[in-house]
Amino acid sequence: MLSRIAESLYWIGRYAERAEGTARILDVHVHGMLQDPWVDQEEACRSLLKVMGVTTDATQVSTLQVVSLLGLEQASPSSVVGALAAARENARGARETISTEMWECLNATWLGLPAARIRIEQQGMHAFFGWVRERCSLLNGLTEATMSRDDGWLFLMLGRSIERADMTARLLSTHADAGGSIQSWLSLLRSCGAWETFLRTYRGALTDRHAAEFLLLDRLFPRSAFAALSAAESCLDELEQATGPRAGVATDAHRIIGRARTDLEFRGVDELLSNLSSVLSTVERACSRANTAITGRYFRATAAVTWAVA
Amino acid sequence: MNQGWRMRITHRTWFQYDGKAATSYNEARMSPRSEGRQSVLDARVEIQPAAWLYKYEDYWGSVVTAFDLQEAHESLTVVASALVETMPSAPVTPDGPSWNDLENEDRWHEYLLPTPRTALDEELTALALEIKGAHDGPQAAALAACELVQSEVEYQPGSTGVQTDAVHAWRQRSGVCQDISHLVVGLLRGMGTPAKYVSGYMHPHPDGPVGEDVAGQSHAWVEWWSGTGWTGYDPTNGAPIQPRHVAVGRGREYGDVPPLKGVYSGPPSANQGVEVRITRLR
Amino acid sequence: MADLFEDYRLGPGWDEMFAEPAVPRPSYETLYATLQALSSADLGLRSEVLQRAFLDQGITFALKGVERPFPLDIVPRVITAAEWAHVEAGVAQRIQALEMFLADVYGPATVLSDGIVPRRVVVTSAHFHREAAGINPANGVRIHVAGVDLIRDEQGAFRVLEDNVRTPSGVSYVIENRRAISHVLPEVLASTRIRPVDSYPAQLLAALRAAAPAGVSDPTVVVLTPGVHNSAYFEHTLLAREMGVELVEGRDLLCAANEVSMRTTAGEKRVDVIYRRIDDDFLDPVHFRADSMIGVAGLLNAARCGKVTIANAVGNGVADDKLLYTYVPDLIRYYLAQEPILPNVTAYRLEDNPDVLEYALGRMDSLVFKPVDGSGGAGIVIGSRASEEVLEKLRARITVDPRGWIAQEEVALSMVPTLIGNRLRGRHVDLRPFAVNDGVAVKVLPGGLTRVALPEGELVVNSSQGGGSKDTWVLAEATDPSEPSPQHPRGAAIPQPRKPDPGPGTGEVVAQQQQQQQQTVGEAPC
The missing domain is CATH 3.10.620.30 (C8orf32 fold)
Known part of the structure; x- marks a missing residue:
């Protein structure tokens, strides 16, 4: 498949997942601010911005500002609105490859963004974040239902999985930064949509150990860091299947992701918990390095050339 | 007495880039053709670094040698050489049609x-x-x-x-x-x-x-x-x-009819030159 | 309720629906009956659904950098089978003549030495690309796709307004308009036999494959687009998608030693046929604009060498130059020894001789002046609508550069009822049928793009001038053997379909399944 198209699909996967993940994180954050009258708003907001990799020069940070920076900032591909627009822009350049339904979904979402702002004013943030989750779920469903399981699919899944691992790591960082209370585990699990599954798995016992194990290592829950990294790994494996090497793995990206995955897998929960921050930043770094490796391996030379007259 | 000449012509053009040029596409119009008062015994174009050459005749009747370079290169040299026999033309007088x-x-x-x-x-x-x-x-x-x-x-x-x-x-x-x-x-x-x-x-x-x-x-x-x-x-x-x-x-x-024209991607050329050497053989 | 047609006026120009007030022509009877039964609110609602669908699907064109939908009017235009047969034959004849003309001017040029077309007309054309001389397309086709703009004059006769043999656009609207209209006017579609238009991508692909370089049995075809910012980008994606081929940008292609390939995740893959939607000037920086960042360096020589086919061919613009247009009837006689089936609009060549120029400048207010190199309706001056000042400026420009202009008699274009506000009103239309040449025959897509000028009395119907479009219905012959209806062959037994499996707790079948399950459980492990 065309390198340029592969790149677009990869980024559709990443941006859509980012929009959803960020919306989930913000929803929980806003909810937490409202629920807990004793929380230090300023501190919590700063911590969230830091974890999401956004810098601000404002001396005072309010929840409203956080939502506007991470949720509504059009120019930033890290915000919910920006990521949705970027996903649509990538889809626009790959329109003949994705199904009409996927394109219509992304395009209609993009067209709906202005109306979504009005929704915030009328119905509050929660309605907006709900809408974003719904649109992303719709996209995922349409992708699932209409896309052939060819290389294009693999690139899209690869992007989604890498972003998901990154998002989960960031989400856990907010917990570590907030001092790791039980209350914050609760909201964390909620924001992943994992609360009920978690309760069923551990029969209601919410402890640090269980929560960390679930979000980092669970094999069956798709948003755990382990599951997301494994999914990315299997995409990378399938991409090279035709020419797979006899020893080891074929690509740097695969090596990076594989190491990050085993690093989680073969450490005990206690060890992970005692060193949570550094574990999480290792996962984040692995995602970013894998991104570079994937770009170098599959998306090279897709920039236009400027010609000089000899 | 035979008034004709035989000449060997060597036309050398070179470019030295300020670094490496990535790719380059060029056309040389340097090969004379046999016609009324000249006959071409040999004409060739050589490129350094080596390139695959493609020859065609353009709209104006010129012989064009096209080539492209896909490997990074720091310099480009084009050498066109020809062996040509020529005759004088008829004298030009002011008389003629109205x-x-x-x-x-x-x-x-x-x-x-x-x-x-x-x-x-x-x-x-x-x-x-x-x-x-x-x-x-x-x-x-x-x-x-x-x-x-x-x-x-x-x-x-x-x-x-x-x-x-x-x-x-x-x-x-x-x-x-x-x-x-x-x-x-x-x-x-x-x-x-x-x-x-x-x-x-x-x-x-x-x-x-x-x-x-x-x-x-x-x-x-x-x-x-x-x-x-x-x-x-x-x-x-x-x-x-x-x-x-x-x-x-x-x-x-x-x-x-430019002798050499083309495009390349890369740094500007720091140094370029042209040299024509002619030897009359007869 | 007849309120939709309240105060509907006929003319100026041929009204395609009505021969006289409130009496529709036979071809429009079904449509008229359906529309009459609708209230303006009903129609307005359907029209809104229509516009919304276009916006959601991103069926847009970019005007001055803003993406906007190409307004689709809800009232279709109907063309009878007999009228269409005439148009079809006329368009095919014209394309054949232009094909032969292009092969000639980029080759032996006998048409010039025989004096049919003066050499000066060709050599002064901005689109006569000498770089294309010597490129001989594999199956002899240069005009793989053409769009011929037609109008109907005051008597209802079709006339050719201009030819487009470079990269004519608009066919995607033909396909999408039909899809959209079939959703909002299902009742009329169901009761009318309309020839389908969705076979176009398959036809185009067949023609492109037929144009592949010699010796390539399973050619790789791509569509080359300037990118997402091009006004026709939507069309490029639609065609690539429906043909099942890659949509590439210049940066995806690579030309080395005259072989063209595309960069894929699995390395480079050879490309044989390029359906390009990039103008000649930007196609190959080696021969044309060196500052082009959307082209592919080396492409032209790859085509010259016969390793790749560029469709449409480079340099076709010399055949749709508006000055050459005036010679097309002569070309048809010269190459085909036939009389033109579709006449031109009466036109004057201002550079021919001073008498014609004087004549035309003497009656500027009844003529239409067109720049010969312009496209998309840009620069056209309609004498009867222009101010004295504009005409004076134009007169000065034409006097300096008579080669740059042609004059045409003003024709009151035919009209079709169009939803304006909440009433139907007559608006001027033109028609662009699309033809595909596969080297064996020129096939004309039954339908074509009808463009409608939305402002009252407006005669320029171009989309870049803020026009809209209509779905164009070509009625099928009562018995048209060429398009069999999709019925099962007689006698073939169709198995009785089974009911879908029901879920648990819905009765008899379920009990059976449970039984089976128990049986399975009950079996002894071996």
């Missing part, structure tokens, strides 16, 4: 149109019409135009560049063979005489010593249609075409 024979000549319309380098300004247009009015036929008027340009415009290497147009050269009253030819072509078209720009090579000495390797040059001259045939003339030297001239390409102007 202006009436040029009328309604749709066949050569392309050679009547101004091009970027041959377009005239008001002054030159008036001059062309004045020359036309003063002569009975296109042949006499053409010779007068050549004479005028030769006497007014000083041959001065380095005074112009490949992009210079006729008007500019006229205003500064100096130029090289290319400018003088553009000026003459422009004036001829201005008086309704179809005219071509000819690019080629010239041995520097009218009676070149046999066996001596000398520095030659790329050269340019003109041809015009006088109603019955094309007449070649070298306005820079004020003389008809001689055995020391070797024609390579004909067109409306320089832009139709």
